[in-house]
Amino acid sequence: MDFDPTRPKWTQIADLLRERIATGEYPPHFMISEKQMEQEFGVARLTVRKVTRALREEGLIVTTPGMGSFVAKREQ
Numbered sequence: 001m002d003f004d005p006t007r008p009k010w011t012q013i014a015d016l017l018r019e020r021i022a023t024g025e026y027p028p029h030f031m032i033s034e035k036q037m038e039q040e041f042g043v044a045r046l047t048v049r050k051v052t053r054a055l056r057e058e059g060l061i062v063t064t065p066g067m068g069s070f071v072a073k074r075e076q
Contacts, residue, residue: 001041010050013041017051021060021071032061032069 001016003009020026032055037048052069055061063069 008050009041009043010047010054013037013043013047014051014054017055018058018060021055026071028071028073030071032071034069 001012003012017026017032026032032052034045034048034052037043037051038045041047052061052063056063056069060072061069062072
C-alpha cells in the first residue's frame with residue numbers, strides 16, 4: 001500500500017478495512033489479526049492498535065480478550 005504522507009497511516013489503513021468490511025471481503029466473524037496487519041502494511045503494533053480501536057468504536061469489529069478481533073455481525 002502506498003501511503004499518503006499528508007494523512008496518518010492508521011486512518012488510511014482503517015479506511016481500507018472499512019471498505020473490505022463493506023464489500024464483504026471481510027465477512028461477519030472474519031478475524032482481524034493485528035499481526036497480519038503489521039506484516040501487510042509494514043507498520044508498528046501501536047499503529048495497528050489505533051486502527052482496531054477506531055473500528056471497534058464504530059461498531060465494525062468486536063474484540064474478545066484472549067481470542068482476537070472479529071468483524072461484527074451486520075444489522076439488517
